[in-house]
Amino acid sequence: MGARVGIVVFPGSNCEFDCERSFAGLGAEPELVWHGETRLPNVDIVVLPGGFAHGDYLRTGAIARFSPIMDAVAEHARQGGPVLGICNGFQILCEAGLLPGALRKNAGLKFLCKWVEVRVDNADTAFTSQTERGQTLKVPINHFEGNWIAEPEVLDRIRANGQVVLRYTDNPNGSMDDVAGLMNEAGNVFGLMPHPERACEALLGSSDGSLLLTSLIESVSGVRAAAG
Amino acid sequence: MDSAVYHELGLTDDEFEAIVARLGRDPSYTELAMFSVMWSEHCSYKSSRVHLKELPTEGPQVLVGPGEGAGIIEVAPGVAVAWKMESHNHPSFVEPFNGAATGVGGIVRDILSMGARPIALMDPLRFGELDSSKTAYLVDGVVHGISSYGNSIGVPTVGGEAVFEDCYAENPLVNVACLGFVEKLMHGRAEGPGNTVILIGSSTGRDGIGGASVLASAEFDETSAEKRPSVQVGDPFTEKLLIEACLELVRRDLLVGFQDLGAGGISCPTSEMASKAGTGMRVDISSVHRREPGMEPFEVMISESQERMLGVVDPTNVEAVLEVCTRWGLEARVIGEVTKSGRLEILDGGSVVADVPSAALAEEGPVYRRPSAPPKWIEELRAQPVGDDAPVDLGQALLKLLGSPNISSKRWIWEQYDHMIFLGTVQGPGGDAAVIRLPGTDVAVAITVDGPGRYCYLDPYEGARLAVAEAARNVACVGARPLAITNCLNFGNPEKPGVMWQFAEVIRGMSDACVALGTPVTGGNVSFYNETKGRAIYPTPVIGMLGVVPSPESSIGSTFANSGDAIFMLGVTRLGDFGGSEFAKTINGQVGGAPPQLDMDAEKKLLDFLFSAGSRLLTSAHDVSGGGLAVSLAESAIRGGIGFTVKLPGDEAHRVAFSESPSRAVVTCAPGRMKEVLDLADAKGVSVAELGSVGGDLLDFGPFQVSLAEATSAFEDGFERSLTATLEA
Amino acid sequence: MSYVAFVDVMLKEGISDPQGATIERALPALGYSGVSGVRVGKRIRLEIDATDQSEAQTKIEEMCERLLANPVIESYEITIDSYEVTL
Amino acid sequence: MSYVAFVDVMLKEGISDPQGATIERALPALGYSGVSGVRVGKRIRLEIDATDQSEAQTKIEEMCERLLANPVIESYEITIDSYEVTL
Ligand SMILES: Nc1ncnc2c1ncn2[C@@H]1O[C@H](COP(=O)(O)OP(=O)(O)O)[C@@H](O)[C@H]1O
């Protein structure tokens, strides 16, 4: 039985179906979870998908992080369960304090939907185990607020810890230190602006994203085998 | 009643008399307001109806033709799509960001009302020349509006047009087409007296009062400024909730009938759904959830507040429907019931504020056969030189064309649009047509939008045929078979015989072309009164062509792929085809003469060739349109990042390079497959010329060359350069 | 002289504000009742050189009409702090 | 009682503001020189029920800390108009 993936649906989320399709295509067992629930179903991985939760009104992720399900997500994370936030999901994780920093409007003040190249700067994580350090991946971005920022001391700390997992090779949005993807100190909560679920099929332009999703799936199948 | 009252609402004396005759009494003010929106040009098609009747609308592939929210076309056994285009021209001129945004919202609800999930958008846009800061401001606002709304509701915008001509300076065109994937076919009918009527979505406010009659059915002038209170702010978040909630209602079979609220507000779906079903409706507007206190009954009835739908529900399902809406965070209110009376009875608490036959509003509006005659200027215009003088330097001419606003890459626009969501975008913006794989199927369709206004200005009949042919060619170039069209017909003031003539000629041309190609018209939209201070736009029919691709994997790209591939041109180049061409306009500053004449038989053979060859034989295909053969070759090279060598004849090279003869395409194949291409062309009766081969970093035409780098920077940066230049000027 | 000014840009009355409405709907769930009429606008801070306060005022009004506000749907208010000499 | 309050949310000092920078760059082209330090923030207007002004103040401060502002990058200021009785 494949890894069980819970994809949280907030009002205004819009990448939940794509995540569902791509995880299923990689042999996992995705299931949609409504934000109004207070408990997570029995899942190994929690995904906060892209979109415009609550219309991105006020600030991206500002309202979503108060959704009833978020306590359960935080608890899942506290117990070491993997959590992946993609695009809007990344923004929500930052607002919820599960990841450091915040995301501002792109430096160019334009929404950007395009293919970019990201470099794996830490391949020794549950999210990048199938890649090599220094390897570049072709994945699409699709956001207006991807310009990540944090206090200098926070940046120093997470760099020292190798928490910056993915960097743009050609920074499209002004993100500090070219940050495209991050993890928390414990290494089980990941957030990235690019959309790996959109890069799982050569027909659509690239299948590099599947390396990231597969890494995550593998990381838990090990655990679950151990758990028997 | 004082005539000033109904004149102010845009009703004529005759129309008022007709209302009185139909009711047998003077209408109440609420009734009058309802008639004024429902009988407006925008809602009633009173000037266009007699002509639209001429269009071919039937075919085995057509499940639902014109007259409903959107046309429905069967693209594979048991797989159907909804396809429709709409205009939001005047609102976008008044307030570009919100005008364009609410334009997207409107067409998306049309698609939704058919029980289809909106899965792709296209945005044909037209503005004045890019050298004015006002135009730059409009472009920026419109694109930002479409981007922020379309991206937020999670529907990809996969293509469009951006055309710049002086005639649109004071009257930009913002058309939006939407493709839907039918989950369960729905109809806008209020069947079953006793059924409950539920209003779903945003609260009703004073915003957009009389939008249809005020903004979309009259010419523009200085006083339009005072009409600004009717500006609406789009709420993509609520629209997204509406999409998901309504699709759940549809899937769970909780709705009897269903329609969106757009122009005309509550008056529209109530009267139309009842009228279509031969029933009536009793509605109590005191239960309509409001955004503002103290609204008059007439305001509630005609407010065009966005993001609302009307559902007809079996009483036993009301609870379930309300539960779904609440879960999605949407307001939903029972506002009335279906009756046998055939009348639309509007109550405000205890008192009746309107009581009129539903059909009188919905179907018995005035129908005009307006006087039509060729405008005086047309002969003069046709007599003018076409502008085919040779340029000093062919290479420079090509670079100038590649960098011109109409031809240069629109990347700056489409990179602001999510064009990938749903994992269906096999080919997105940048090519001849978008190729979309339908969710959960292995079926792929191709869609494109084309509207050559300059050709139609010179000759509306021929221009319309060329529009349909180019659209068909664009879908054929990605390997699809053309199936059906939708359209958006943008014209000036129909009360002017010259404009009416242009309209009639365009309809005639469109009909002939659609009959010849077997692509029926499954719906569309007419936008009249595109005039400001008496100056009309070019007659601009935008054609939205839908085609079907054998399989998602089998589509063809328009980019040169492999060094060594052989390059062919299919079709015949006529050396005099410069009337209304990009070359004539951009290089010689001339718009005159006659447009190219379409040989429909040759066109059909070309389409047939492209479809039969497909990706099995071809490594790329790109139609030859604006800018001619040279631009077509250059675009494929630039998109592929690789040059080519071809041999064009030396004398009068500019005619071969830039003539815009229709029914042509540039295709490539692997060197080993050349004979097959020639044989197939022979078999299909398509004339074919072997031009040369792909490779190198030069665009080598023989008589002239430009470097791939130069051409790329002209094409890729041209648009943004002109735009930002004017924005900052 | 250099003045510090604030320009407050709000949607005109009658123009709907989906953002404000959404925030308002979210508040009760966070335990905040009794909040209504939420409207979200822009606040722009700027420093401007001018010979005197009234020149600053006129300059800023012009900027609002042309760039800072969208007069079609927004109204604006200008507040100028008593001048400060910038270093 | 019901109070009308304004919450002004600005990016913290030292946090760069692309929006402000863009406006600042656009101004000279429009003929406005001598404008600097442009920062763009949010202005949120709301009406709140509270027994007195200080309760309103505390309530709003809490909302700012938790929702209306993001402490990582934003600072806020609250202004409460003298109460009005809403009808
Ligand atoms: N407003 C727009 N929005 C999205 N895509 C656009 C827009 N304008 C142009 N494009 C894309 O740019 C490409 C070239 O457009 P165009 O020159 O009109 O194509 P063609 O000449 O083949 O009809 C097409 O893929 C089209 O979809």
Ligand SMILES: [Mg+2]
């Ligand atoms: Mg084309």
